[in-house]
Amino acid sequence: METREEVMFFDTDAGGVVHNIAYLRMIETNRTRLAAKMGMEIKSMADGPVIPVVARTEVDYKRPGKLGDWITIRGRLEEVARARFWCSFEMIRESDGDLLVTARQMLALLTTPGGRAARIPRDWLTRWG
Amino acid sequence: METREEVMFFDTDAGGVVHNIAYLRMIETNRTRLAAKMGMEIKSMADGPVIPVVARTEVDYKRPGKLGDWITIRGRLEEVARARFWCSFEMIRESDGDLLVTARQMLALLTTPGGRAARIPRDWLTRWG
Amino acid sequence: METREEVMFFDTDAGGVVHNIAYLRMIETNRTRLAAKMGMEIKSMADGPVIPVVARTEVDYKRPGKLGDWITIRGRLEEVARARFWCSFEMIRESDGDLLVTARQMLALLTTPGGRAARIPRDWLTRWG
Amino acid sequence: METREEVMFFDTDAGGVVHNIAYLRMIETNRTRLAAKMGMEIKSMADGPVIPVVARTEVDYKRPGKLGDWITIRGRLEEVARARFWCSFEMIRESDGDLLVTARQMLALLTTPGGRAARIPRDWLTRWG
Numbered sequence: 456m457e458t459r460e461e462v463m464f465f466d467t468d469a470g471g472v473v474h475n476i477a478y479l480r481m482i483e484t485n486r487t488r489l490a491a492k493m494g495m496e497i498k499s500m501a502d503g504p505v506i507p508v509v510a511r512t513e514v515d516y517k518r519p520g521k522l523g524d525w526i527t528i529r530g531r532l533e534e535v536a537r538a539r540f541w542c543s544f545e546m547i548r549e550s551d552g553d554l555l556v557t558a559r560q561m562l563a564l565l566t567t568p569g570g571r572a573a574r575i576p577r578d579w580l581t582r583w584g
Numbered sequence: 585m586e587t588r589e590e591v592m593f594f595d596t597d598a599g600g601v602v603h604n605i606a607y608l609r610m611i612e613t614n615r616t617r618l619a620a621k622m623g624m625e626i627k628s629m630a631d632g633p634v635i636p637v638v639a640r641t642e643v644d645y646k647r648p649g650k651l652g653d654w655i656t657i658r659g660r661l662e663e664v665a666r667a668r669f670w671c672s673f674e675m676i677r678e679s680d681g682d683l684l685v686t687a688r689q690m691l692a693l694l695t696t697p698g699g700r701a702a703r704i705p706r707d708w709l710t711r712w713g
Numbered sequence: 714m715e716t717r718e719e720v721m722f723f724d725t726d727a728g729g730v731v732h733n734i735a736y737l738r739m740i741e742t743n744r745t746r747l748a749a750k751m752g753m754e755i756k757s758m759a760d761g762p763v764i765p766v767v768a769r770t771e772v773d774y775k776r777p778g779k780l781g782d783w784i785t786i787r788g789r790l791e792e793v794a795r796a797r798f799w800c801s802f803e804m805i806r807e808s809d810g811d812l813l814v815t816a817r818q819m820l821a822l823l824t825t826p827g828g829r830a831a832r833i834p835r836d837w838l839t840r841w842g
Numbered sequence: 843m844e845t846r847e848e849v850m851f852f853d854t855d856a857g858g859v860v861h862n863i864a865y866l867r868m869i870e871t872n873r874t875r876l877a878a879k880m881g882m883e884i885k886s887m888a889d890g891p892v893i894p895v896v897a898r899t900e901v902d903y904k905r906p907g908k909l910g911d912w913i914t915i916r917g918r919l920e921e922v923a924r925a926r927f928w929c930s931f932e933m934i935r936e937s938d939g940d941l942l943v944t945a946r947q948m949l950a951l952l953t954t955p956g957g958r959a960a961r962i963p964r965d966w967l968t969r970w971g
Contacts, residue, residue: 463745463755465603465738469596469651469888475896476594476870479863480723487721497721498781501856509862512901522598523756592874592884594867598759604767605741608734609852616850626850627910630727638733641772652885723861727854727909734852780856 456489456531459549462524473520478556479512482544485530486560489542493532493583503567510539511561518548518555525549532583538572539563540579585618585660588678591653602649607685608641611673614659615689618671622661622712632696639668640690647677647684654678661712667701668692669708714747714789717807720782731778736814737770740802743788744818747800751790751841761825768797769819776806776813783807793838796830797821843876843918846936849911860907865943866899869931872917873947876929880919880970890954897926898948905935905942912936919971925959926950927966 458481460466466477487497490507500506520526527547534541539561546556564573587610589595595606616626619636629635649655656676663670668690675685693702716739718724724735745755748765758764778784785805792799797819804814822831845868847853853864874884877894887893907913914934921928926948933943951960 461745461755463742464597464599465605465741467598468593469598469600470593470893471598474594475899476863476866479866483723483863484721487719496781497719501780506857508903510903512862512899514899516895516897522759523754590874590884592871594870599764604770605734605737608737612734612852613850616848625910626848630909635728637774639774641733641770643770645766645768651888652883722855722857723863725856726851727856727858728851729856732852
Protein backbone atom coordinates (compact mmCIF):
# COMPACT_ATOMS: atom_id res chain seq x y z
CA MET A 456 0.00 0.00 0.00
CA GLU A 457 1.34 3.39 -0.92
CA THR A 458 0.18 6.64 0.64
CA ARG A 459 1.54 10.16 0.42
CA GLU A 460 1.76 13.01 2.91
CA GLU A 461 2.89 16.60 2.62
CA VAL A 462 4.67 17.78 5.77
CA MET A 463 2.56 20.49 7.38
CA PHE A 464 3.50 22.94 10.15
CA PHE A 465 1.66 20.72 12.65
CA ASP A 466 4.01 17.84 11.73
CA THR A 467 7.15 19.80 12.60
CA ASP A 468 8.72 21.06 15.81
CA ALA A 469 10.95 23.91 16.94
CA GLY A 470 13.97 21.88 15.82
CA GLY A 471 12.85 22.66 12.27
CA VAL A 472 12.19 19.01 11.40
CA VAL A 473 9.31 16.55 11.43
CA HIS A 474 8.51 15.60 15.02
CA ASN A 475 9.03 11.91 15.75
CA ILE A 476 5.40 11.41 16.76
CA ALA A 477 4.04 12.77 13.45
CA TYR A 478 5.45 9.81 11.53
CA LEU A 479 3.25 7.48 13.60
CA ARG A 480 0.16 9.26 12.37
CA MET A 481 1.29 8.90 8.76
CA ILE A 482 1.96 5.21 9.38
CA GLU A 483 -1.50 4.70 10.84
CA THR A 484 -3.14 6.19 7.77
CA ASN A 485 -1.13 3.84 5.57
CA ARG A 486 -1.91 0.82 7.76
CA THR A 487 -5.61 1.67 7.78
CA ARG A 488 -5.72 1.66 3.99
CA LEU A 489 -3.71 -1.57 3.90
CA ALA A 490 -6.25 -3.13 6.27
CA ALA A 491 -9.11 -1.91 4.07
CA LYS A 492 -7.51 -3.61 1.07
CA MET A 493 -7.38 -6.78 3.19
CA GLY A 494 -11.10 -6.56 3.84
CA MET A 495 -11.05 -4.79 7.19
CA GLU A 496 -12.84 -1.53 6.47
CA ILE A 497 -12.38 1.12 9.14
CA LYS A 498 -16.05 2.10 8.84
CA SER A 499 -17.33 -1.27 10.01
CA MET A 500 -14.41 -2.26 12.18
CA ALA A 501 -16.09 -1.59 15.50
CA ASP A 502 -18.88 -3.96 14.47
CA GLY A 503 -16.49 -6.88 14.31
CA PRO A 504 -16.14 -9.77 14.03
CA VAL A 505 -12.45 -8.91 14.42
CA ILE A 506 -10.39 -5.77 14.96
CA PRO A 507 -6.62 -5.41 14.50
CA VAL A 508 -4.86 -3.96 17.55
CA VAL A 509 -1.29 -2.66 17.66
CA ALA A 510 0.78 -4.66 20.16
CA ARG A 511 4.27 -3.39 19.36
CA THR A 512 5.80 -0.53 17.39
CA GLU A 513 9.43 -0.16 16.29
CA VAL A 514 10.52 3.02 14.51
CA ASP A 515 13.95 3.97 13.21
CA TYR A 516 14.46 7.64 12.46
CA LYS A 517 17.17 7.83 9.81
CA ARG A 518 17.04 11.32 8.35
CA PRO A 519 14.99 14.36 9.29
CA GLY A 520 11.94 15.28 7.21
CA LYS A 521 11.36 18.98 6.61
CA LEU A 522 8.43 21.36 6.21
CA GLY A 523 6.80 20.93 2.81
CA ASP A 524 8.49 17.61 2.02
CA TRP A 525 6.30 15.15 0.18
CA ILE A 526 6.73 11.73 1.77
CA THR A 527 5.77 8.41 0.23
CA ILE A 528 4.82 5.78 2.80
CA ARG A 529 5.04 2.16 1.68
CA GLY A 530 3.42 -0.40 3.95
CA ARG A 531 3.14 -4.14 3.56
CA LEU A 532 2.24 -7.27 5.43
CA GLU A 533 5.61 -8.75 6.35
CA GLU A 534 5.03 -11.79 8.50
CA VAL A 535 2.10 -13.80 9.80
CA ALA A 536 1.96 -15.97 12.90
CA ARG A 537 -0.94 -17.82 14.50
CA ALA A 538 -2.43 -14.87 16.32
CA ARG A 539 -0.12 -12.04 15.37
CA PHE A 540 1.10 -10.36 12.23
CA TRP A 541 3.77 -7.80 11.38
CA CYS A 542 3.46 -4.86 9.03
CA SER A 543 6.52 -2.96 7.85
CA PHE A 544 6.78 0.59 6.56
CA GLU A 545 9.24 2.72 4.65
CA MET A 546 8.97 6.47 4.45
CA ILE A 547 10.77 8.09 1.55
CA ARG A 548 11.23 11.78 0.75
CA GLU A 549 10.12 12.21 -2.82
CA SER A 550 12.43 15.08 -3.77
CA ASP A 551 15.67 13.16 -3.26
CA GLY A 552 14.62 9.57 -2.59
CA ASP A 553 16.08 9.66 0.93
CA LEU A 554 14.82 7.02 3.31
CA LEU A 555 13.63 9.01 6.34
CA VAL A 556 12.02 6.36 8.52
CA THR A 557 11.53 2.61 8.69
CA ALA A 558 9.03 1.04 11.03
CA ARG A 559 7.44 -2.25 11.97
CA GLN A 560 4.24 -2.89 13.87
CA MET A 561 3.03 -6.13 15.35
CA LEU A 562 -0.72 -6.46 15.51
CA ALA A 563 -3.07 -8.93 17.10
CA LEU A 564 -6.51 -9.70 15.74
CA LEU A 565 -9.09 -9.46 18.50
CA THR A 566 -12.72 -10.54 18.37
CA THR A 567 -15.36 -7.85 18.93
CA PRO A 568 -17.10 -7.98 21.20
CA GLY A 569 -15.09 -10.13 23.55
CA GLY A 570 -11.52 -9.09 22.83
CA ARG A 571 -10.15 -12.61 22.54
CA ALA A 572 -7.27 -13.33 20.18
CA ALA A 573 -8.50 -14.49 16.79
CA ARG A 574 -6.54 -16.78 14.53
CA ILE A 575 -4.97 -15.09 11.48
CA PRO A 576 -6.20 -16.62 8.20
CA ARG A 577 -3.47 -18.78 6.68
CA ASP A 578 -3.57 -17.26 3.24
CA TRP A 579 -3.02 -13.65 4.32
CA LEU A 580 0.67 -13.62 3.52
CA THR A 581 0.29 -15.13 0.08
CA ARG A 582 -2.60 -12.81 -0.69
CA TRP A 583 -1.37 -9.55 0.85
CA GLY A 584 2.32 -9.89 1.68
CA MET B 585 -9.59 26.32 37.64
CA GLU B 586 -5.88 26.77 37.20
CA THR B 587 -3.65 24.29 35.36
CA ARG B 588 -0.05 24.54 34.20
CA GLU B 589 1.77 23.23 31.14
CA GLU B 590 5.40 23.25 30.13
CA VAL B 591 5.82 23.74 26.39
CA MET B 592 7.31 20.57 24.94
CA PHE B 593 8.84 19.99 21.50
CA PHE B 594 5.57 18.34 20.39
CA ASP B 595 3.75 21.62 21.18
CA THR B 596 5.94 23.68 18.85
CA ASP B 597 6.36 23.93 15.08
CA ALA B 598 9.07 24.82 12.60
CA GLY B 599 8.22 28.49 13.11
CA GLY B 600 9.87 28.13 16.52
CA VAL B 601 6.69 28.85 18.45
CA VAL B 602 3.80 26.95 20.02
CA HIS B 603 1.56 25.60 17.26
CA ASN B 604 -1.95 27.03 17.35
CA ILE B 605 -3.53 23.58 17.77
CA ALA B 606 -1.48 22.76 20.88
CA TYR B 607 -3.25 25.44 22.90
CA LEU B 608 -6.54 23.62 22.34
CA ARG B 609 -5.16 20.54 24.04
CA MET B 610 -4.05 22.59 27.05
CA ILE B 611 -7.50 24.19 27.18
CA GLU B 612 -9.21 20.80 27.13
CA THR B 613 -7.17 19.61 30.09
CA ASN B 614 -8.15 22.72 32.00
CA ARG B 615 -11.81 22.37 31.03
CA THR B 616 -11.85 18.72 32.03
CA ARG B 617 -10.63 19.58 35.53
CA LEU B 618 -13.12 22.42 35.74
CA ALA B 619 -15.90 19.98 34.83
CA ALA B 620 -14.65 17.52 37.47
CA LYS B 621 -14.88 20.26 40.09
CA MET B 622 -18.45 20.83 38.93
CA GLY B 623 -19.27 17.17 39.51
CA MET B 624 -18.75 15.83 35.98
CA GLU B 625 -15.91 13.38 36.43
CA ILE B 626 -14.26 12.32 33.17
CA LYS B 627 -14.05 8.73 34.42
CA SER B 628 -17.80 8.28 34.63
CA MET B 629 -18.81 10.74 31.95
CA ALA B 630 -19.67 8.14 29.31
CA ASP B 631 -22.11 6.57 31.78
CA GLY B 632 -24.20 9.72 31.87
CA PRO B 633 -26.70 10.96 32.72
CA VAL B 634 -25.23 14.01 30.92
CA ILE B 635 -22.11 14.79 28.96
CA PRO B 636 -20.81 18.26 28.03
CA VAL B 637 -20.10 18.66 24.30
CA VAL B 638 -18.18 21.51 22.70
CA ALA B 639 -20.40 23.40 20.23
CA ARG B 640 -18.22 26.42 19.47
CA THR B 641 -14.62 27.45 20.06
CA GLU B 642 -13.12 30.93 19.75
CA VAL B 643 -9.39 31.42 20.20
CA ASP B 644 -7.33 34.62 20.00
CA TYR B 645 -3.61 34.16 19.60
CA LYS B 646 -1.98 37.25 21.07
CA ARG B 647 1.69 36.42 21.57
CA PRO B 648 3.72 33.37 20.61
CA GLY B 649 4.61 30.82 23.29
CA LYS B 650 8.07 29.31 23.10
CA LEU B 651 9.76 26.00 23.82
CA GLY B 652 10.16 25.48 27.57
CA ASP B 653 7.74 28.25 28.57
CA TRP B 654 5.61 27.45 31.57
CA ILE B 655 2.05 28.48 30.86
CA THR B 656 -0.70 29.00 33.42
CA ILE B 657 -4.17 28.28 32.06
CA ARG B 658 -7.08 29.88 33.91
CA GLY B 659 -10.52 28.60 33.04
CA ARG B 660 -13.88 29.59 34.43
CA LEU B 661 -17.59 29.25 33.81
CA GLU B 662 -18.52 32.56 32.24
CA GLU B 663 -22.16 32.43 31.22
CA VAL B 664 -25.06 30.01 31.51
CA ALA B 665 -28.12 29.77 29.30
CA ARG B 666 -30.99 27.29 29.25
CA ALA B 667 -29.19 24.55 27.38
CA ARG B 668 -25.77 26.04 26.76
CA PHE B 669 -22.93 27.43 28.79
CA TRP B 670 -19.73 29.32 28.03
CA CYS B 671 -16.31 28.72 29.53
CA SER B 672 -13.52 31.24 29.09
CA PHE B 673 -9.79 30.73 29.30
CA GLU B 674 -6.66 32.83 29.67
CA MET B 675 -3.19 31.48 29.00
CA ILE B 676 -0.36 33.38 30.63
CA ARG B 677 3.39 32.88 30.29
CA GLU B 678 4.75 32.60 33.79
CA SER B 679 8.19 34.09 33.15
CA ASP B 680 6.95 37.54 32.10
CA GLY B 681 3.21 37.48 32.74
CA ASP B 682 2.43 37.93 29.04
CA LEU B 683 -1.06 36.97 27.95
CA LEU B 684 -0.51 34.50 25.10
CA VAL B 685 -4.00 33.28 24.33
CA THR B 686 -7.60 33.95 25.27
CA ALA B 687 -10.35 31.53 24.36
CA ARG B 688 -14.04 30.85 24.87
CA GLN B 689 -15.93 27.62 24.37
CA MET B 690 -19.67 27.13 24.23
CA LEU B 691 -20.83 23.74 25.43
CA ALA B 692 -24.12 21.94 25.38
CA LEU B 693 -25.13 19.36 27.94
CA LEU B 694 -26.39 16.22 26.23
CA THR B 695 -28.11 13.25 27.83
CA THR B 696 -26.40 9.85 27.52
CA PRO B 697 -27.64 7.73 26.04
CA GLY B 698 -29.96 9.66 23.80
CA GLY B 699 -28.01 12.78 23.01
CA ARG B 700 -30.84 15.20 23.71
CA ALA B 701 -30.10 18.65 25.07
CA ALA B 702 -30.30 18.72 28.85
CA ARG B 703 -31.23 21.82 30.82
CA ILE B 704 -28.36 23.51 32.66
CA PRO B 705 -28.94 23.65 36.43
CA ARG B 706 -29.84 27.19 37.43
CA ASP B 707 -27.32 27.50 40.21
CA TRP B 708 -24.25 26.64 38.14
CA LEU B 709 -23.15 30.21 37.64
CA THR B 710 -23.50 31.17 41.28
CA ARG B 711 -21.74 28.00 42.36
CA TRP B 712 -18.97 27.76 39.73
CA GLY B 713 -18.76 31.05 37.86
CA MET C 714 -9.64 25.07 -2.27
CA GLU C 715 -11.07 21.62 -1.72
CA THR C 716 -9.32 18.90 0.28
CA ARG C 717 -10.53 15.54 1.52
CA GLU C 718 -9.85 13.54 4.68
CA GLU C 719 -10.86 10.08 5.80
CA VAL C 720 -11.55 9.94 9.54
CA MET C 721 -8.93 7.72 11.15
CA PHE C 722 -8.86 6.23 14.65
CA PHE C 723 -6.45 8.99 15.73
CA ASP C 724 -9.11 11.58 14.77
CA THR C 725 -11.75 10.10 17.08
CA ASP C 726 -12.20 9.89 20.84
CA ALA C 727 -13.85 7.61 23.37
CA GLY C 728 -17.17 9.35 22.68
CA GLY C 729 -17.13 7.54 19.34
CA VAL C 730 -16.93 10.74 17.29
CA VAL C 731 -14.29 12.97 15.73
CA HIS C 732 -12.50 14.88 18.46
CA ASN C 733 -12.95 18.65 18.21
CA ILE C 734 -9.20 19.26 17.89
CA ALA C 735 -8.85 16.95 14.88
CA TYR C 736 -10.90 19.28 12.70
CA LEU C 737 -8.30 21.99 13.24
CA ARG C 738 -5.64 19.79 11.70
CA MET C 739 -7.83 19.15 8.65
CA ILE C 740 -8.46 22.88 8.35
CA GLU C 741 -4.74 23.64 8.49
CA THR C 742 -4.04 21.25 5.62
CA ASN C 743 -6.73 22.95 3.57
CA ARG C 744 -5.46 26.42 4.45
CA THR C 745 -1.89 25.45 3.58
CA ARG C 746 -2.94 24.37 0.10
CA LEU C 747 -5.02 27.52 -0.30
CA ALA C 748 -1.96 29.59 0.64
CA ALA C 749 0.15 27.63 -1.88
CA LYS C 750 -2.36 28.48 -4.61
CA MET C 751 -1.99 32.11 -3.57
CA GLY C 752 1.76 31.93 -4.04
CA MET C 753 2.82 31.20 -0.46
CA GLU C 754 4.44 27.80 -0.74
CA ILE C 755 4.94 26.06 2.61
CA LYS C 756 8.39 24.88 1.50
CA SER C 757 9.81 28.38 1.19
CA MET C 758 7.63 30.08 3.75
CA ALA C 759 10.30 30.33 6.44
CA ASP C 760 12.53 32.18 3.95
CA GLY C 761 10.06 35.03 3.69
CA PRO C 762 9.51 37.73 2.74
CA VAL C 763 6.15 37.18 4.45
CA ILE C 764 4.51 34.44 6.49
CA PRO C 765 0.80 34.14 7.34
CA VAL C 766 0.12 33.71 11.05
CA VAL C 767 -3.18 32.66 12.61
CA ALA C 768 -4.49 35.38 14.92
CA ARG C 769 -8.00 34.10 15.63
CA THR C 770 -9.93 30.88 15.13
CA GLU C 771 -13.69 30.36 15.33
CA VAL C 772 -15.14 26.87 14.98
CA ASP C 773 -18.75 25.74 15.12
CA TYR C 774 -19.30 22.04 15.65
CA LYS C 775 -22.67 21.22 14.12
CA ARG C 776 -22.83 17.45 13.75
CA PRO C 777 -20.45 14.72 14.87
CA GLY C 778 -18.15 13.08 12.32
CA LYS C 779 -17.61 9.35 12.68
CA LEU C 780 -14.83 6.82 12.13
CA GLY C 781 -14.32 6.18 8.42
CA ASP C 782 -16.32 9.19 7.24
CA TRP C 783 -14.91 10.93 4.21
CA ILE C 784 -15.00 14.66 4.79
CA THR C 785 -14.69 17.35 2.13
CA ILE C 786 -13.13 20.56 3.41
CA ARG C 787 -13.85 23.71 1.41
CA GLY C 788 -11.72 26.73 2.23
CA ARG C 789 -11.75 30.19 0.71
CA LEU C 790 -10.47 33.70 1.23
CA GLU C 791 -13.46 35.53 2.65
CA GLU C 792 -12.40 39.03 3.54
CA VAL C 793 -9.30 41.18 3.25
CA ALA C 794 -8.33 44.17 5.38
CA ARG C 795 -5.19 46.27 5.44
CA ALA C 796 -3.08 43.90 7.49
CA ARG C 797 -5.44 41.02 8.15
CA PHE C 798 -7.47 38.55 6.16
CA TRP C 799 -10.14 35.99 6.94
CA CYS C 800 -10.43 32.47 5.57
CA SER C 801 -13.60 30.46 5.98
CA PHE C 802 -14.09 26.73 5.92
CA GLU C 803 -16.92 24.24 5.54
CA MET C 804 -16.55 20.57 6.37
CA ILE C 805 -19.08 18.27 4.76
CA ARG C 806 -19.60 14.54 5.23
CA GLU C 807 -19.59 13.03 1.77
CA SER C 808 -21.95 10.13 2.46
CA ASP C 809 -24.97 12.26 3.34
CA GLY C 810 -23.91 15.83 2.59
CA ASP C 811 -24.25 16.84 6.24
CA LEU C 812 -22.44 20.00 7.26
CA LEU C 813 -20.29 18.94 10.23
CA VAL C 814 -18.22 22.00 10.96
CA THR C 815 -17.89 25.62 9.88
CA ALA C 816 -14.86 27.68 10.80
CA ARG C 817 -13.20 31.03 10.20
CA GLN C 818 -9.61 32.03 10.77
CA MET C 819 -8.16 35.51 10.80
CA LEU C 820 -4.55 35.70 9.72
CA ALA C 821 -1.95 38.42 9.72
CA LEU C 822 0.87 38.60 7.24
CA LEU C 823 4.19 39.06 9.03
CA THR C 824 7.54 39.89 7.48
CA THR C 825 10.35 37.36 7.97
CA PRO C 826 12.68 38.06 9.49
CA GLY C 827 11.38 40.86 11.60
CA GLY C 828 7.84 39.85 12.34
CA ARG C 829 6.27 43.18 11.45
CA ALA C 830 2.78 43.31 9.97
CA ALA C 831 2.86 43.39 6.18
CA ARG C 832 0.22 45.01 4.07
CA ILE C 833 -2.13 42.62 2.28
CA PRO C 834 -2.00 43.05 -1.51
CA ARG C 835 -5.14 44.81 -2.71
CA ASP C 836 -6.04 42.35 -5.40
CA TRP C 837 -6.09 39.23 -3.20
CA LEU C 838 -9.84 39.15 -2.81
CA THR C 839 -10.58 39.58 -6.50
CA ARG C 840 -7.96 37.01 -7.40
CA TRP C 841 -8.54 34.38 -4.69
CA GLY C 842 -11.83 35.13 -2.94
CA MET D 843 12.10 10.38 36.62
CA GLU D 844 8.45 9.99 37.46
CA THR D 845 5.67 11.91 35.75
CA ARG D 846 1.89 11.52 35.85
CA GLU D 847 -0.82 11.97 33.28
CA GLU D 848 -4.60 11.81 33.46
CA VAL D 849 -6.11 10.28 30.33
CA MET D 850 -8.12 12.96 28.55
CA PHE D 851 -10.64 12.60 25.72
CA PHE D 852 -7.95 13.69 23.24
CA ASP D 853 -5.83 10.70 24.36
CA THR D 854 -8.51 8.16 23.51
CA ASP D 855 -10.05 6.85 20.30
CA ALA D 856 -13.33 5.40 19.12
CA GLY D 857 -12.20 1.99 20.40
CA GLY D 858 -12.76 3.42 23.89
CA VAL D 859 -9.10 3.13 24.89
CA VAL D 860 -5.97 5.27 24.86
CA HIS D 861 -4.75 5.66 21.30
CA ASN D 862 -1.29 4.16 20.73
CA ILE D 863 0.17 7.50 19.62
CA ALA D 864 -0.88 9.28 22.82
CA TYR D 865 1.54 7.23 24.90
CA LEU D 866 4.43 8.65 22.87
CA ARG D 867 3.49 12.17 23.93
CA MET D 868 3.43 11.11 27.59
CA ILE D 869 6.83 9.47 27.12
CA GLU D 870 8.28 12.61 25.58
CA THR D 871 7.18 14.70 28.55
CA ASN D 872 8.86 12.23 30.88
CA ARG D 873 12.02 12.13 28.79
CA THR D 874 12.19 15.91 28.63
CA ARG D 875 12.13 16.16 32.41
CA LEU D 876 14.70 13.38 32.67
CA ALA D 877 16.96 15.33 30.29
CA ALA D 878 16.45 18.49 32.36
CA LYS D 879 17.60 16.63 35.47
CA MET D 880 20.67 15.59 33.49
CA GLY D 881 21.46 19.21 32.70
CA MET D 882 19.83 19.49 29.29
CA GLU D 883 17.15 22.11 29.84
CA ILE D 884 14.53 22.24 27.08
CA LYS D 885 14.55 26.05 27.24
CA SER D 886 18.18 26.37 26.17
CA MET D 887 18.41 23.20 24.12
CA ALA D 888 18.31 24.89 20.73
CA ASP D 889 21.32 26.99 21.77
CA GLY D 890 23.49 23.92 22.15
CA PRO D 891 26.17 22.85 22.51
CA VAL D 892 24.38 19.50 22.20
CA ILE D 893 20.84 18.31 21.58
CA PRO D 894 19.48 14.79 22.14
CA VAL D 895 17.71 13.35 19.10
CA VAL D 896 15.52 10.24 19.06
CA ALA D 897 16.97 7.63 16.69
CA ARG D 898 14.81 4.62 17.55
CA THR D 899 11.60 3.97 19.45
CA GLU D 900 10.25 0.62 20.65
CA VAL D 901 6.85 0.45 22.33
CA ASP D 902 4.99 -2.57 23.70
CA TYR D 903 1.30 -2.07 24.31
CA LYS D 904 0.33 -4.53 27.05
CA ARG D 905 -3.05 -3.44 28.37
CA PRO D 906 -5.41 -0.69 27.25
CA GLY D 907 -5.57 2.57 29.21
CA LYS D 908 -9.00 4.11 29.63
CA LEU D 909 -10.53 7.57 29.85
CA GLY D 910 -9.78 9.16 33.22
CA ASP D 911 -7.05 6.71 34.20
CA TRP D 912 -4.16 8.23 36.06
CA ILE D 913 -0.94 6.87 34.61
CA THR D 914 2.48 7.00 36.26
CA ILE D 915 5.34 7.12 33.75
CA ARG D 916 8.74 6.00 35.02
CA GLY D 917 11.69 6.81 32.81
CA ARG D 918 15.37 6.13 33.33
CA LEU D 919 18.69 6.10 31.56
CA GLU D 920 19.26 2.44 30.80
CA GLU D 921 22.40 2.13 28.74
CA VAL D 922 25.14 4.39 27.44
CA ALA D 923 27.38 3.83 24.43
CA ARG D 924 29.97 6.06 22.80
CA ALA D 925 27.57 8.20 20.83
CA ARG D 926 24.19 6.75 21.75
CA PHE D 927 22.16 6.15 24.85
CA TRP D 928 18.97 4.27 25.68
CA CYS D 929 16.13 5.43 27.91
CA SER D 930 13.47 3.02 29.10
CA PHE D 931 9.96 3.74 30.25
CA GLU D 932 7.19 1.98 32.15
CA MET D 933 3.62 3.24 32.20
CA ILE D 934 1.51 2.02 35.09
CA ARG D 935 -2.19 2.58 35.78
CA GLU D 936 -2.42 3.92 39.30
CA SER D 937 -5.82 2.46 40.20
CA ASP D 938 -4.78 -1.19 39.86
CA GLY D 939 -1.03 -1.14 39.28
CA ASP D 940 -1.41 -2.66 35.81
CA LEU D 941 1.54 -2.22 33.49
CA LEU D 942 0.03 -0.67 30.36
CA VAL D 943 3.06 0.10 28.23
CA THR D 944 6.81 -0.42 28.20
CA ALA D 945 9.04 1.51 25.83
CA ARG D 946 12.67 2.15 24.99
CA GLN D 947 14.17 4.99 23.02
CA MET D 948 17.66 5.26 21.62
CA LEU D 949 18.96 8.78 21.36
CA ALA D 950 22.03 10.35 19.81
CA LEU D 951 23.63 13.51 21.08
CA LEU D 952 24.16 15.95 18.22
CA THR D 953 26.14 19.18 18.28
CA THR D 954 24.27 22.42 17.56
CA PRO D 955 24.90 23.95 15.22
CA GLY D 956 26.51 21.35 13.06
CA GLY D 957 24.56 18.22 13.80
CA ARG D 958 27.58 15.99 14.29
CA ALA D 959 27.46 13.12 16.76
CA ALA D 960 28.79 14.15 20.15
CA ARG D 961 30.42 11.74 22.57
CA ILE D 962 28.32 10.79 25.59
CA PRO D 963 30.01 11.72 28.89
CA ARG D 964 31.35 8.58 30.58
CA ASP D 965 29.80 9.20 33.94
CA TRP D 966 26.20 9.56 32.73
CA LEU D 967 25.19 6.06 33.65
CA THR D 968 26.64 6.18 37.14
CA ARG D 969 25.14 9.59 37.73
CA TRP D 970 21.72 9.19 36.12
CA GLY D 971 21.09 5.50 35.42
